Amino acid sequence: MSNINYSGIVTVKQGNDIVFENAKNHFTTYGMQTIPCFLNLNYILQNGGTYTNYTGLCSNNWSMYIGTNTSVATTPGMTALNAPIGTTPGTAPSAKSSVVIDGTSTGIWATIWTGVWYPGTVIGTIGEMALYLCYCNTTTANGWNFTSGSNASVNVTAGMFSRLSVADGDFQAFAIDTTKALSIDWNIQLSYA
Amino acid sequence: MTNNSDLKIGGRVTVRQGDDILVDNVENHIVNQGLKGIISMLCGSYDSCTSLNQYSYSNRYYATINCGTDTTHRTTYSTTDLSAKIATAPNAFSSLSPNAIITSKWVMQYIAIWNPGVITSQVGEIGLYNGNYTNITPGWTSANTSYAASLFSRISASDSDFVAFTPVSTQSLVITWEIGVAA
Numbered sequence: 001m002s003n004i005n006y007s008g009i010v011t012v013k014q015g016n017d018i019v020f021e022n023a024k025n026h027f028t029t030y031g032m033q034t035i036p037c038f039l040n041l042n043y044i045l046q047n048g049g050t051y052t053n054y055t056g057l058c059s060n061n062w063s064m065y066i067g068t069n070t071s072v073a074t075t076p077g078m079t080a081l082n083a084p085i086g087t088t089p090g091t092a093p094s095a096k097s098s099v100v101i102d103g104t105s106t107g108i109w110a111t112i113w114t115g116v117w118y119p120g121t122v123i124g125t126i127g128e129m130a131l132y133l134c135y136c137n138t139t140t141a142n143g144w145n146f147t148s149g150s151n152a153s154v155n156v157t158a159g160m161f162s163r164l165s166v167a168d169g170d171f172q173a174f175a176i177d178t179t180k181a182l183s184i185d186w187n188i189q190l191s192y193a
Numbered sequence: 194m195t196n197n198s199d200l201k202i203g204g205r206v207t208v209r210q211g212d213d214i215l216v217d218n219v220e221n222h223i224v225n226q227g228l229k230g231i232i233s234m235l236c237g238s239y240d241s242c243t244s245l246n247q248y249s250y251s252n253r254y255y256a257t258i259n260c261g262t263d264t265t266h267r268t269t270y271s272t273t274d275l276s277a278k279i280a281t282a283p284n285a286f287s288s289l290s291p292n293a294i295i296t297s298k299w300v301m302q303y304i305a306i307w308n309p310g311v312i313t314s315q316v317g318e319i320g321l322y323n324g325n326y327t328n329i330t331p332g333w334t335s336a337n338t339s340y341a342a343s344l345f346s347r348i349s350a351s352d353s354d355f356v357a358f359t360p361v362s363t364q365s366l367v368i369t370w371e372i373g374v375a376a
Contacts, residue, residue, distance in 0.1 A: 004201060039301050050243070098331040109229060190232060
């Protein structure tokens with residue numbers, strides 16, 4: 001038990017039909033740097049009065065988006081889908097939820113985000129999809145702090161944390177069935193190698 | 194092109210006394226409460242302060258490195274602390290900013306220094322501590338909550354990571370601990 005596997009596993013359904021399952025995502029720079037960045041957080045301080053200041057964590061403002069591109073593979077520096085369906089960054093799911101898998105007994109920990117687009121809310125042929133989580137990219141020696149005397153926040157912007165695409169060989173492009181709900185389960189998992 | 198589909202979170206440790214390298218870049222063993230802390234960051238929504246002069250302390254604030262004397266207990270994922278911790282804190286503790294060594298490797302590096310003669314007993318285990326988050330409720334929020342130092346990862350003689358050693362009293366003991374995300 002030395003290294004920890006850090007992976008994202010994606011399953012897509014239309015209604016009860018599984019379009020594909022357990023495809024591994026590709027993390028972007030946000031998906032890599034956010035973990036050491038949050039490990040580097042010292043403290044938050046409210047020094048002005050009865051206000052709220054806060055730092056977002058990964059599930060703040062999270063979302064998923066789908067796109068049509070089938071030719072551009074994922075690179076670490078990529079920050080958006082190549083051709084999102086809907087206005088950039090894309091049409092958000094109609095419903096969102098998440099669960100945590102407690103690994104206390106097993107050593108396998110996970111957060112699973114689920115996005116559901118209701119029938120007919122998105123149209124097109126899907127060639128790429130992305131998980132957007134709130135990212136952290138503060139780089140400060142000896143930790144970073146957030147001090148404010150008012151209502152204020154940091155790290156509240158969701159960015160493309162990981163992506164899955166036809167161009168990466170992750171799945172085959174498929175047309176959205178507008179009579180069924182489209183659902184994506186995105187499982188970010190930590191487990192002992 | 195970097196695929197970035199099979200990433201690892203790991204740590205490497207080097208221990209020096211003067212010019213002598215006592216432990217050379219060995220892999221650490223991250224324990225369950227370290228993983229829980231990372232999952233908590235992933236599933237959480239925000240950490241906040243809501244009243245005057247209120248702090249919320251977390252991760253790096255509590256980070257430190259401790260040595261221990263144990264040479265018989267291997268690290269398991271349920272290990273929660275060093276088996277026989279030497280309570281003496283480092284005389285100096287610092288960390289570098291999270292940095293991209295290459296585009297597919299991001300690291301956080303901690304450095305602990307004990308002055309000559311401060312640790313005199315045998316060292317058979319070493320632990321990295323962190324203010325690990327503990328809440329794993331999806332979308333959790335907290336206000337005015339400080340966490341506590343808990344073991345994040347460990348190396349030990351019993352895991353065959355290094356041979357137990359007794360620091361010499363004439364030189365500083367320097368431990369460099371790198372935690373990273375890499376392909």
